[in-house]
Structure formats: structure tokens, C-alpha cells
Amino acid sequence: MVICGDDGLAHRLAVELDAVCGEMVTVVLPSTSDEHGARIAALHQDPDSPVELHLSARPDERTLRAAGVERAAALALTYRDDQVNMTGALLARTVNPSVRLVVRMFDRERGRHLERLLDRAAGLCDDLGEDTSTTVLSDADTAVPELVAAAAVGHGHTLQVEGKVFRGVVRRAGTPPHTTDLATLAVLSGAHQDDPASQDSAETTGEDGIRLLPDDRTAYHRQFTHGRLMLEEVSHLAAEQTARTRRFRPRSWVRARLAHLPWKVFLSHQLVAVYGALAAVVAGLSTATALFADERPWWKNVYLPLLDIFTMGDPATEESVARRVLQLLAGFVGLAVLPLVVAATVNATDAFRTASASHPPDDDVDGHIVLVGLGMVGTRVLDRLHATGHQVVAIERDPRARGVALARRLGIPLLLEDATEPAVLERARVRQSGSLLVLTRDDGQNLDIVMAVRETNPAVRVVTRLYDDAFAATVQRTLRASYPDALTRSRSVSALAAPSFAAAMMGRHVLGVMPVERGSLLFTCVDVAGHPELEGRSVHEAFRENEWRVLAVGAARGPLPGSAAVEGSDTLHPDRTDFDWRPAQGRVLAAGDRVVLATTRRGLDVLMTGVRLRPDGGEGDSGLG
Template structure:
């Protein structure tokens, strides 16, 4: 029989109002021994119904608590005072900040994971809450605060999908690693570090796909296989390998900025749309003004006092622009012509001003666009320069990829970055005819669609698939179930093409779940319906590791030692890298340790684990087999 949330012992609490909270509940559903209380503003909407379904499952530890806002009464009722971890995933930064400060007061030892869109504000909040946690008497508790942005956590997966078609990135000590699929019969590569999985036949191209049976059969995916299984499987199945990415060392920032600026200036001058200033409207208005000036100049020369020819032209212009003195002392003809010129000015000048402003705005808008040259190929077309698109653009450029951007809003946050980097930019609606062709999508290596409109994203992808079925396509879809359905449909319609539909909440949820389980989790790699977690653990105190060789410490389908290094003392929260969980003074890891190397108490290891394996390793308790999907 279920008890009230507040009566539970230590457990996990999630407070949110969108798909991230629901997806995070699904992620934590596979972690046994911990009650997961999910606080949502409604139990009847799409996300509330999904959590309620988990709550009705007798094998699920998930409970639903409905409350409009995370005030003190709600947090107490959800059991935050005795919770091991609390995730605050509301879309409003202010709501998350207020709830985090309140939760730290109610439970100084709770592990906090806070969703923040504003990076700078998030860093300040993280330091503040960690300082408050340092006042807690129980030093053994993990009282860390981790501030995450769902956009930032999703960016590496989106970039990997667009750049290589598959592969999930992991960063440790400045080194970058990724999971890469080796097809059946492919010999080992020099950069391969370990076999993470032997893949089922249905998922050799996409280990992150989830449209398989929940429990793999005889030919299903095997996570962390033993050496014999991995060896024999390489001839008949694809393998998911951990590969070290050797990347180019970036140039000094000043030199890079200077090169980008010079390239941007040359490109701007070469592509300025001067023809906009010769528009039919502008030519008509200025032509009419010129005709009036000529007519009045001729009349002045014929009927007014005799003047030099230049004065016959100059005086009508002054009159039209109401800049001349009244001709009270001059002839009647001159005074009449001045009145006529004034009326002409009243009629024509508003048209001149309006046409000039329209041409200037059209010139400015057209100047902002900088389509790629006709010889550009092998690039990545990025549609959408909002928050996610801007960070994807920065990551793609930092890794040396050639990018062409499309954005319909000239005020989008990524426009200034694209100009600064000298990125070819098309300021048009990507769904409009001819826009994708202008970005040379047919010659591109992949298309990355990241607008906030799911319908528009799907329209763009379907249009591209009809004209170029071979281009690699990655699209962002907000709804997780919709994303899975779209991916299955497109893959069935275009079996030879590589199509990835990604929900940002689905991509971000593993990182939030990892943070809730502690900073020792470096990253999460989805593999079908399971996940591999990469953790950094001190060997001391773990009988499954201490005193054993690397080979003996291996547990099939549970964990594998990837790297060994020397342990260091505690690292202050302010000095710790929130992405990797490592401090700057940590000694380096040996990523190719000998299988006979014995793990000592002074060692620290990087492990690849299943969620079941991590639970065993951290708690020493083997989970109940029912309902576990890791």
C-alpha cells in the first residue's frame, strides 16, 4: 500500500511543468530503491497523465503530486525535507530560483539540480547554494548544486547527429570521446577504446533508437559484453565503440576574431544588394521629383528675372524643400513659381521620404542575408537561430564544421553570432519556395532543423526529403512521442536516408537524471531503451573494484573500467567542472590500462555502467529485476 510522499525515507523529487519533468520521471523510473515524487501543476494534461500511468504501475517507484506552484507547503508535502535529490525543471528561471533557495532552507543536505536558461544567473545561484550547503554539519552528504540548461545538454547530441549521423559525445579532462557504430565485419580502429555494446540487426545504424522490443531477444543489443561476445559479434553485428576524438587545437582567440572580421567585411562588400536601391518604386518617385525640378527651372528661366543657369535650378530646389526666403521683393512670376514649387514639395516630399525609407529598410534586410557561394558544398544547413540553434552554431564552428544558417527573424539571438563568425546567412522563411535551394541544401552533408514550431520543422523536412532523399536530416521536435513517431515514419518511407528526430527534453533528461544521482556521473549515452552511464569513482571503499585487476573488476552487462588515474583530495565545488565533475587538479587518466593492472585504494576510475550496475556499485544492493530497463 502506498504512503503519502512526505512519509517516505530518502527519495527523489521532481518539480516541473513541461515535458522535461515527465521525461526525467521516465529516466529515474529505471533506478530501483528510490521513490520518485513528481510535482506537476495538473494531473490531467499530457504530462500529468503520463506520470499518473507510471504511478498506477505497481512495479514503478513514481508518485504524482499535483500542485500549482512549488511553495513551502508543496515542497514539504512532496518530502523534500528527507529527499536525497530535488530537480526543479520549471520553464521560469525565477520560479526555479525561489524554489531552490526554499528547498536548501528546508533540507541543507538535499542534492539540487536546477534548470536555468540564463547561464550567468545559473552560475551565481550554483555558488550561492553550494555555499549554503557547506554550512551543513553532515559532511558525508552530497549537497552539491548543479545548474543545467536543457538547451546546453541537448546541443552535443544534436551536433553529433548532424556531423556524423550518430555518436554521443563525452568530455573528460579536455578530451572528447564519442560512441560510434562499427558495421559488422569492420576491423578495429586505432582510436577505439572499448566495446560498449553489440547491436541488434535493427539498430546497427542508430543505437539510440527506441522502437525495438523492450527486452532484446537472442539477437538483441547486449550492453557491455564480455571479450568473447564482442569478438564473435564483430563478424555478424554492428558494435558501439567508445572512440577518442582527435580534434584540432583552436587558434588564439584574437587571431580567430581578426580573421572572421576580415572575412565578414569582404563578404559583406561583395554581397551588398545594391540593386535594391534601384527599385521601380524609388526610381519612379525620384524621377517625378526630377521632372518637377526641370519644369520649374525652365519656367523660372523663361518668366522670372534673368539669373545664371545654375540659379534657375537652385532656386526651385530651395522652394520645393521650403528652404528659400519669400520672394516678396521679386517679380510676380517669381512669386507665383515659388508658390507652385511649395505645393509640389507638399505633394512630392512625403512620397520621397516613404520611398527612401522603404528602400533603406529593404537594403538593410537584404544586406543581412549572405547566401553561400555557388561552390559551397559538404556543409551543414542549420535552420533556426534561437537559443538552441545559437549554441549548436557555436559548437559546430568550434569543431571546424562549415555551416550555412537560415533564420526568418532578423532579431533572433543567433544573428549577431552568425555575422561575427562570417557564417553564410539566409534571412528568409525556410519553408518558402527556393530558400533551401538558396542555402544549397542539395550539396550539403546534413540538414539540422531547430525552429520552435514542430509543424514547420516537419514541413521543411518533408520538402527536403521529396527533393533530396539522400541528405542526412536531424530535426528538433518538442513532443517526445511525436518525435519517435515521425522518425519511424520517415525511416520507413526513406529507408536509405538517415533521419533523426530529437526531442530536446528527451536529450536533456539523461543529464538531469545523472546530476540527480551525483556528480560522479559524467554523461549518459542512450542505447535503444537502455542507457550507458559514464561515472568517475574513487576505488577506495568499493569491494567490487579495490584489490581487483581491471579484467577482474569487469561485470558483464553492468560495468567496465575504461580509464584509471590517481585519486585526489576533495575538490571545492567552485573549482569543479560541472560538465565533467572533475577539478582542474585531478591527475590525468590512462585510457588504455592493462587488463592485469590492479586497482588500489589510491586510484580513481572512469566506468561505463548500466543503470543497474551503477545502482549496485553505489549502494551495494542489487535491484529487483521487475520493471528495470537499464
């Protein structure tokens, strides 16, 4: 595997492929002087790590050949510049037409065109399911499902299949099965193992070692003494949670809007001072007119000075000298005062328009998710949370942010204010919320918001995005130590996106990778036809302990998941497969079926290469590493 990049995603992807997937990796970097380059250099210098390092400013043809792309199975281009990634991908297709390409693109439409262009160049137009094809991913899109799952139901690695989101959740020893559990993925080595991705666990040999994809008998007997990693559906949990929480009660739209309009902006000190000065000037000129110009009736003493100030009256050429002098004086006063009046009025009107664009939540809202930041990631998280039926209150200080229009269109409560101010969080009812998602682009601001919320609501579930991965890990450890009873998760987008990029590099049939102690599980989608280990066997008979387990069965229609368009786009699955995630154990798998499998690395090799198992069932290789 070859990785070409210049930021934290390249480092996280190298770690994922090396430590979790056990792949041979070569990383191409501009330099090792920055933090991420230094970390990859440390991996390269580690004698136990097979990571190779190559320094080059850009992925030109010479660099790609030197990195071994001619004989590589996959190449990932993860630069922050779309143009650089496109150039590298086109060159790589020339160097090695059969290399599997994974390209990071921020522009979705450009990514779709690039994907089809490169597949045509490789001669894959008629069969986009080949592993030599191109996958274009956005790190923001791939991070969204895990952010949503973390905010909705807590931590756990996620898997996304055709719009549904699943996660691996740990059940402690002695915990009875849940109705939402779909399958047992592993029996953990520790009875109280809370994090299945932890590397600090017992050796995986012996009776107390980890058992990946155990049989039902082993899973049943060890549930009383060992923790278990179970697969459950997040969207199902979201539906149950939505049913339990109260909906927003409909109220009169006019009453609600009038009650929430920020009328107090017209009582600002600036506006009161300017209009007070104008009133004082009018009063003075009215008094002078009454004394010296001898105007009758009395209302003209006020009306005429106002016309003069606003230069709306006729010249007083035929009137008394006092009246002409007062008119000139009123004109000069108008020149001085009117710009101040206009400026203060415009400022107040603009503040009123901005503040009235906000739509605070009703007073009876609770158990909702507070989302701070409606940028690129925040907008997609908001859309996903709304689609799964969650109550959301959004906060964004920039009225031009891309997610503001979406929030208004969906009718989601929105506060266009600075979330670092305690009063704003109070108006979002963060004390009554169930989760807080902080997704702004400022790490310092994100941390300020999290610490403020922890003071007001120590039990709230907090998920925050931080750009610096090391800083994110430090924040998470510190907050968990300070608030041990609360769930705090701080992750960088690169850390959240790396598993999806790694899965794409391993082939389009790989939907995701889930680290489990010192091993890993891969989730794959394959057609039953052509696989003698599956075809003609029942779901129960197709199971191989420590190698693979059938999770879902559906009809083999259209391309495999993830093979049609940019990850996260609405056209990802033009021809969906309706998977049955609770298939009967006696159901016989036919050539027209498609299955989702949880596999070990050995199990995937057997399925993809046709290597036959030994008569003893392959117990000599547990698939770890």
C-alpha cells in the first residue's frame, strides 16, 4: 500500500493500515519537519513496523515509481489540494493501470467526474465492481457517521451500509443480551474491557484470550465471565430514543415569532443616545422658534424645525429674519446629526434582522442534541441527525455559514450567536440536553465550549472535533479523568476518516475495519455466486469460527456498496439492496444473493483468493493482526 499526503490523514492512514490491517505501507511526504512527518518518520524507524518512507514535494511520475506504485496493490492520495490529488491519480493510472486508487477530494462533483474518468482509463466502464477501480472519498463525509453515532448513543466504531449506521458496542460480563444486538463479533480478553480497540489487553492465546467471531456456544458460556463486542444498529436506537423523548409542541407561528423577536436591540445605548440628542435639538429649535419667530399655531413650532433639519421645507425668504436664521441653523444641525441617526438606525435594524433570524427552542424541549458549528462537517451532521429523527438545536455565529439555510429549511431551532457566551448555551437548553456536538473550526473555541458545558451539565455526552490529533487525545484523557461518570469524546476528522480510507484501499468489497484489542475485524459485502464456501449453504453452515460470519442477506442487484459515486453523496447506491439483518439461520444462500460478512484477515483472504481451509478448520491462524 502506498500513501501520498501532507497532513494528519496520511499519518492516521499509515497507522490504520500497519497496526490494524497488517499491511506493508510506503508513505510519501513533502518533509519530516512538521509534527505529522515526524510521527511517520518514527514509524519508519521502528524495527517492528514495516512502514517505509519516501520524501518528495509532489507525487510526480518519478516519485510514484520510486515509491513502488508499479507493483503496489493500492495508492491513496490524501493531499489537502484537490488539484495535486487529481494530478497524482492520473499519473498513477499511467504508471500502473491496475492499481487500486483512493483519492481524497473536497469537491464532490469534481470527485464524481474524476472517478469515472479514471475507471474508463483503466478499462473498467463495464464492471465498476473491480478492485482495480477508483474510489473518491471526502474525509468530512466519512467522519460524519461516527460523529452522529457518538452523539446519539455514545462511543463505538461505526459501519455504514446503504444509509444505515451500525456500531460495535461492548457488553460487560454478566450483561444480558439486548434486543438491539444483531450478532456477537468477539469475546474480549478482559471481563471489564470498555474499549475494544485498546492495545492494553491480555495476550490473545489461551482460554482467556480474545475470540473473534466465536460460535454461539462459546459466546453464551463466556458472557458471564468476559466482555463481548456486539453489533447493533444505530438508526434503530435513534428511532427508539426519538419515540421516548418529547417532540416540539406546535404553537401559533405568529405568537412564537413575535415572542422571540429581539425588540431590545432598539433600546441599545447607541440608538438611545443618538435619538435623545436629536430630540434635544428639536426641542431647542422649537423653543427658539416659539420665542423669536412668533409662529402660530403651536404645532408649527415643532413641525417647521423638523422640516428644516431634514431639509424638507421651503426657503423662508419671505419670513422674518429670526425664522431665516433658525432655518439655516437647523440645516447645519441636520448635516451633523442625520448621519449619526442613519448609522445608528441601520446598525439597529441589521442587529434586529440578524437576531430575528434565530429561532430558539421551546421551553419544554429536553433530551435533544445541541450542535455547535454549521460548516462543512456540521452541515452534514445536521442533515444526518434530522434524517434519523433526532431533536437538534443548532448554534452558529456566522449567518452566512452553509448549514444555516439547511437548518431554516428543516425548521430546526437555530441560534445565530457566539456559543462561547454562557447565555447562548442556556438559551439552547444545554442543561436539559442529552448530547453536545462541537464542530467549529477553532480548537481553542471548541475546548472553551466543552469546559463551559461540563461546568453546567457534568453528565451530558460531549463529542468535539479537534484538528490536532494529539491535542484531541490529551483533551479526551483529561476530561474523562475530571468527569469519570460522563462520556467525553474528542477526535480529529483525520482519525475518524482513516478507517474508511483504509477499507477503500483494501478493496471495494471492504465496507469498514474495526480494531478489536490486538486484532481487527473487516466488514465485507460480496456476491454469493462464485464462492463455494457460501453458495448452497445455509447461514448457519456458512459460518466459520474465527474467520467469517454472515450478518445480512439481500438480493444481488446493481454494483457493490461504495462503487458508484463519492462517499456520502445521495447517488451512492442507485440500485439498493434491501438487506435482512436478522436472517434465519436455516436460510440457504443462493447464487442470486449478496451478503454482508464480518471477517478476520485470514477469512477475507480465503474468500477473495479461494485458498482452501485445512481439514481442521484453520484453527492455526486466528486472523489476528
